[in-house]
Amino acid sequence: MPSSLHVIGHQQPDTDTICSALAYARLKQAQGVDATPARAGEVNPETQFVLDRWDTESPSLLDDAAGEQLILVDHNEYSQAVSGAHDATIVEVVDHHRIGDIETSDPIYFRNEPVGSTATILTQLYEEANKTIDAQTAGLLLSGLLSDTVVLRSPTTTDQDRSIADHLADIAGVDIEKYGKELLQQKSKIGEKSPREMVLSDFKEFEFESHQVGIGQVETVEPEVVLEQREAVLAAMDDVATERNYTVFLLLVTDLLKEESTALIAGTQIDTVEDGLDTTFTEQEAFLPGVMSRKKQVVPPLEDAFN
Amino acid sequence: MPSSLHVIGHQQPDTDTICSALAYARLKQAQGVDATPARAGEVNPETQFVLDRWDTESPSLLDDAAGEQLILVDHNEYSQAVSGAHDATIVEVVDHHRIGDIETSDPIYFRNEPVGSTATILTQLYEEANKTIDAQTAGLLLSGLLSDTVVLRSPTTTDQDRSIADHLADIAGVDIEKYGKELLQQKSKIGEKSPREMVLSDFKEFEFESHQVGIGQVETVEPEVVLEQREAVLAAMDDVATERNYTVFLLLVTDLLKEESTALIAGTQIDTVEDGLDTTFTEQEAFLPGVMSRKKQVVPPLEDAFN
Numbered sequence: 023m024p025s026s027l028h029v030i031g032h033q034q035p036d037t038d039t040i041c042s043a044l045a046y047a048r049l050k051q052a053q054g055v056d057a058t059p060a061r062a063g064e065v066n067p068e069t070q071f072v073l074d075r076w077d078t079e080s081p082s083l084l085d086d087a088a089g090e091q092l093i094l095v096d097h098n099e100y101s102q103a104v105s106g107a108h109d110a111t112i113v114e115v116v117d118h119h120r121i122g123d124i125e126t127s128d129p130i131y132f133r134n135e136p137v138g139s140t141a142t143i144l145t146q147l148y149e150e151a152n153k154t155i156d157a158q159t160a161g162l163l164l165s166g167l168l169s170d171t172v173v174l175r176s177p178t179t180t181d182q183d184r185s186i187a188d189h190l191a192d193i194a195g196v197d198i199e200k201y202g203k204e205l206l207q208q209k210s211k212i213g214e215k216s217p218r219e220m221v222l223s224d225f226k227e228f229e230f231e232s233h234q235v236g237i238g239q240v241e242t243v244e245p246e247v248v249l250e251q252r253e254a255v256l257a258a259m260d261d262v263a264t265e266r267n268y269t270v271f272l273l274l275v276t277d278l279l280k281e282e283s284t285a286l287i288a289g290t291q292i293d294t295v296e297d298g299l300d301t302t303f304t305e306q307e308a309f310l311p312g313v314m315s316r317k318k319q320v321v322p323p324l325e326d327a328f329n
Numbered sequence: 330m331p332s333s334l335h336v337i338g339h340q341q342p343d344t345d346t347i348c349s350a351l352a353y354a355r356l357k358q359a360q361g362v363d364a365t366p367a368r369a370g371e372v373n374p375e376t377q378f379v380l381d382r383w384d385t386e387s388p389s390l391l392d393d394a395a396g397e398q399l400i401l402v403d404h405n406e407y408s409q410a411v412s413g414a415h416d417a418t419i420v421e422v423v424d425h426h427r428i429g430d431i432e433t434s435d436p437i438y439f440r441n442e443p444v445g446s447t448a449t450i451l452t453q454l455y456e457e458a459n460k461t462i463d464a465q466t467a468g469l470l471l472s473g474l475l476s477d478t479v480v481l482r483s484p485t486t487t488d489q490d491r492s493i494a495d496h497l498a499d500i501a502g503v504d505i506e507k508y509g510k511e512l513l514q515q516k517s518k519i520g521e522k523s524p525r526e527m528v529l530s531d532f533k534e535f536e537f538e539s540h541q542v543g544i545g546q547v548e549t550v551e552p553e554v555v556l557e558q559r560e561a562v563l564a565a566m567d568d569v570a571t572e573r574n575y576t577v578f579l580l581l582v583t584d585l586l587k588e589e590s591t592a593l594i595a596g597t598q599i600d601t602v603e604d605g606l607d608t609t610f611t612e613q614e615a616f617l618p619g620v621m622s623r624k625k626q627v628v629p630p631l632e633d634a635f636n
Contacts, residue, residue: 120434325434
């Protein structure tokens with residue numbers, strides 16, 4: 023079978039990852055490149071809401087990327103990529119995270135910007151390519167942008183995100199605050215999940231020196247729904263940490279309205295995490311005032327602490 | 330001493346690296362960012378010709394980047410970066426090579442494109458930032474572009490390089506072919522060098538798996554000047570390979586007019602290089618028809634062969 027070109031986001035896909043894969047595959051197609059959107063895992067309820075709202079089919083699941091050609095969106099490290107990525111050819115990267123461990127033999131297009139969402143960068147790529155964005159694509163891109171920036175409230179939000187959100191909302195014909203509230207309500211639908219589903223629903227794995235570290239995040243307007251099940255949640259975290267040989271499993275329970283997080287922790291080397299986050303865990307729990315962004319406020323200090 | 334922000338290219342700087350550092354520092358300054366151009370080694374004669382021609386001071390030498398903030402241009406791997414780069418903070422990358430081993434804790438601007446020169450990308454960045462390019466800066470950018478693409482003849486040259494070269498030549502007020510010929514003559518001034526200077530004047534180091542591999546290139550219209558000194562050149566290569574513990578030291582002697590290269594080799598694992606380049610070395614020498622680009626035609630197959 024000849025290899026195909028897939029536009030694909032990270033494992034445990036979120037709305038920015040799925041919408042970015044869809045929107046970038048469309049741009050590539052408009053430029054005459056035969057690219058297909060793909061996903062590396064199950065679509066979460068918020069993303070399903072977005073796909074239904076904008077009448078768009080989910081990208082198809084890619085089980086094994088070995089031998090394929092990949093355009094990575096919204097991630098640039100192998101630990102977060104679709105399985106088989108090590109044996110695939112990475113032909114492009116568009117992302118807004120730290121620079122990870124992707125290396126290539128050939129020069130490729132690699133565009134990473136410190137903005138609030140990958141959708142923000144893709145909107146610029148449409149403009150640079152002089153391709154118009156239709157209302158449906160604008161709706162998808164806006165959803166990725168608003169989801170990743172918690173409706174422009176996250177500290178990762180830049181002026182560029184704000185002005186691009188306005189532009190996309192115009193094309194899509196929605197009101198940012200009103201549509202954003204609908205999205206936030208979807209993010210909060212966590213009460214129906216099992217503790218294991220809860221801790222893994224927005225989950226990323228990092229390699230800090232030789233340590234595997236898992237960091238999950240639950241963004242919600244009702245943190246008490248999670249924290250009331252503390253013991254069951256911690257047991258689920260313990261199970262995952264043991265199965266996957268994690269040095270640390272950290273879960274951020276982020277209150278979207280108060281803009282703060284409660285962290286739960288499992289694993290060993292808790293003191294390293296305490297150093298990194300400048301906090302103290304009492305009974306595996308710590309309060310992190312002002313912390314909303316895993317990427318900007320948690321990953322960099324933890325990486326430093328482990329190094 | 331507080332850390333400063335330096336825009337800096339690779340070791341053994343060439344014209345694209347020096348001119349890119351100068352032009353990007355100017356763009357940053359025009360955007361209100363206090364960035365200084367820097368270099369990681371001696372300016373070669375071609376680049377000195379360019380600096381004189383466009384009445385521009387050489388960037389200052391940065392001996393040790395530890396503790397500094399760096400914008401890397403024209404490279405994105407530590408083995409090619411200024412010494413101390415591992416202990417510096419990389420805040421941006423603009424490049425046109427394979428993706429290397431730079432990792433960061435924070436999200437940064439990272440722009441790599443598969444085009445003929447870093448100067449090509451920087452010209453676009455000026456346009457995207459809506460900043461005008463003055464004649465002097467256009468002359469520097471054009472020099473980087475023409476030097477890296479061997480006056481648009483290298484197989485790395487894209488349509489984008491050609492159209493941007495036209496645009497820059499207009500602003501700078503020079504004729505591409507005529508100015509290009511002057512540049513090529515500078516590249517060819519190699520007869521005056523010692524064998525050791527010759528093999529190290531345009532030199533890059535790569536890490537393929539656990540192997541340190543050095544690849545030098547002499548681009549010239551008179552390859553016989555180098556090849557007549559074969560034994561002295563091979564002795565210099567042997568010395569360097571031993572001092573620096575290289576598995577392989579490969580030197581490409583590239584005939585700019587015939588668009589072909591003769592490769593000389595020192596070190597061990599010559600069979601791996603033969604596999605990678607699909608050639609046979611006889612008395613440490615092999616003919617490589619059509620090979621002009623280290624980056625595109627030599628590095629990728631060698632990396633594959635060593636992996």
